[in-house]
Amino acid sequence: MINFHHSWPYERVRNDIYFEECPFCHTSSVLIPMKKEAIKGAFEGIKTHIIMPCCREKIVVESMDSDYVWATKPLR
Numbered sequence: 001m002i003n004f005h006h007s008w009p010y011e012r013v014r015n016d017i018y019f020e021e022c023p024f025c026h027t028s029s030v031l032i033p034m035k036k037e038a039i040k041g042a043f044e045g046i047k048t049h050i051i052m053p054c055c056r057e058k059i060v061v062e063s064m065d066s067d068y069v070w071a072t073k074p075l076r
């Protein structure tokens, strides 16, 4: 069951996705390596994944909305 613990806020600057803070290693302002198509898919509920560039931790993304990335596992 997906709940708030599975969500992480992001910022979008043009086509780039940023996390203000990495949920794993707490690096600030991390540019998230997501392709435009993957972002579009995530909005439609198509699973994708993110490898954090700071610590190589993996997030399996269940979906995205305009404020949050929703992961299959708790991020907080």
Ligand SMILES: [Zn+2]
Pocket (backbone or CB within 6 Å): 022, 023, 024, 025, 026, 027, 052, 053, 054, 055, 056, 057
């Ligand atoms: Zn990290």
